Amino acid sequence: MELGLLPVLILCLSASISSAELAAKVGVNYGQLGNNLPPPSQSVKLIQSLNAKRVKLYDANPKILATLRNTDLQVSIMVPNELISNISSNQTLADQWVRTNVVPFYPGTLIRYLLVGNEILSQPNKQIWFNLVPAMRKIKAALKTHRITKVKVGTPLAMDVLESSFPPSNGTFRSDISGSVIKPMLKFINKTKSFFFVDLYTYFPWSSDPTHIDLGYALLESKNITVTDPASGLTYHNLFDQMVDALIFAMKRLGYPDTRIWIAETGWPSGGDYDQIGANIRNAATYNRNVVKKFNAKPPVGTPARPGAVLPSFVFALFNENTKPGPSTERNFGFLYPNGSNVYPIDLSGKTPESEYAPLPVATNNKPYKGPIWCMVAKGANQSAVASALSYACSQGNKTCDPIQPGGRCFKPDSLAWHASYAFSAYWSQFRKAGGSCYFGGLATQTIKDPSYGSCKFPGAKL
């Protein structure tokens, strides 16, 4: 009897260990929104040098998928947002997408996850929200048609799918998607044994409310802060766990308490604009090393609502991507510069002990910068694009461009760059508080050096 039991025991044990190990491996997001990134062959070597075991693409780039062939990297590919509406009502198109983008590379390339769109439920166009789950079903059916069984179908969503996340036990999906989109999605995920893929950043809630949220709590660094959820009685030591559990409670509210979660993106920017608090190398290295340690922990630590659960993940991101729109932080999430050197060292296997890393630079922007900040034309900006942005800025706000009219205090020097810098600063100083940005499609950049000259005073934005 003992002899008979033993192999069964060993089998169970090794099965559970290997599935835990399989899932715990940390992957990396390989975004390509840069005009200076290395070719796939070099990028794949860099991914391996970070000890990533998985890689997530934002498309199904055939060159990259061919390069990944015969590596041991597991791969996640993505159906572009633009195709979702058509795929949702056309099985032939779904079949065709799988035939073109998966079949030529499978199984040589270890494609394991097929994500349908990116953060679709954060898009202003609501029509596409309701096409999302039908498109996921069609893609799943197309994989089945092609006898591809190892690929999980999902879709990465941002945390704005929740309308309430605090305390975590009050986690609730937005009412405009809860019944119509999320519930059928959870049913699909359950039926297909897939995952709820979520993009989760403690950086955003912390940076929008740094006085009430402790930085160490957001960086998974705090030793002394505990937040107790009065309804569940669960105790939190970091913001990451709190956010994951809010999602778990929201799913529970819809009748799917056991849906597995996959962290599709998480990270912290290593640089940003003057008005972006806490974006620095010290915080980025600290957050990412801490979260990677958590993901790799053996046995898995999970979260207060799911102690011991494995949290599979893709951290964000491989490279700094210089053509990403938005505030400067968006272009500074990478572990690597485009030339392949480290922004800061990181080991995604979590095996490098803290003590082996060189000291990190001191953080100088962990407190809000109060201003003033001016918004100037960026070096090398396209002249005709600057001219259009100038007329746009002048058409906004109150008397925005009066001083740069002929005879005005800021008319001279009479150059496009000077006038546009004035207009950008005057625009931004009026609209910053309402969410206006100093970006103008990459034509503008912030400065804290007062550009005012003679009797011409540039308006500066204050926080």
Ligand SMILES: *[C@@H]1O[C@H](CO)[C@@H](O)[C@H](O)[C@H]1NC(C)=O
């Ligand atoms: C979607 O289908 C319509 C009608 O067949 C077509 O005109 C359109 O180009 C398609 N959209 C995309 C993004 O392929």
Ligand SMILES: *[C@@H]1O[C@H](CO)[C@@H](O)[C@H](O)[C@H]1NC(C)=O
């Ligand atoms: C469905 O997609 C196929 C393949 O792209 C296309 O030929 C066909 O016209 C589409 N059907 C409809 C109804 O749009």
Ligand SMILES: *[C@@H]1O[C@H](CO)[C@@H](O)[C@H](O)[C@H]1NC(C)=O
């Ligand atoms: C719980 O969430 C609801 C919205 O879903 C919100 O109205 C309510 O204020 C939240 N409760 C607490 C205690 O924050």
Ligand SMILES: *[C@@H]1O[C@H](CO)[C@@H](O)[C@H](O)[C@H]1NC(C)=O
């Ligand atoms: C699917 O839902 C059932 C019922 O809630 C649950 O027992 C099961 O664990 C779920 N399966 C997955 C893969 O989430």
Ligand SMILES: *[C@@H]1O[C@H](CO)[C@@H](O)[C@H](O)[C@H]1NC(C)=O
């Ligand atoms: C936690 O410790 C830090 C550093 O010692 C200190 O600044 C902070 O006030 C403490 N917070 C609490 C809630 O005790």
Ligand SMILES: *[C@@H]1O[C@H](CO)[C@@H](O)[C@H](O)[C@H]1NC(C)=O
């Ligand atoms: C790579 O680029 C970074 C950022 O531009 C720079 O600081 C670093 O010196 C470069 N490294 C090499 C080896 O060229």
Ligand SMILES: *[C@@H]1O[C@H](CO)[C@@H](O)[C@H](O)[C@H]1NC(C)=O
């Ligand atoms: C400059 O911007 C204009 C539109 O504003 C565009 O048509 C043109 O292609 C751009 N030139 C370069 C070199 O990017």
Ligand SMILES: *[C@@H]1O[C@H](CO)[C@@H](O)[C@H](O)[C@H]1NC(C)=O
């Ligand atoms: C423009 O002036 C009006 C009236 O003084 C004021 O209500 C409005 O807020 C101003 N707009 C901006 C962008 O400052």
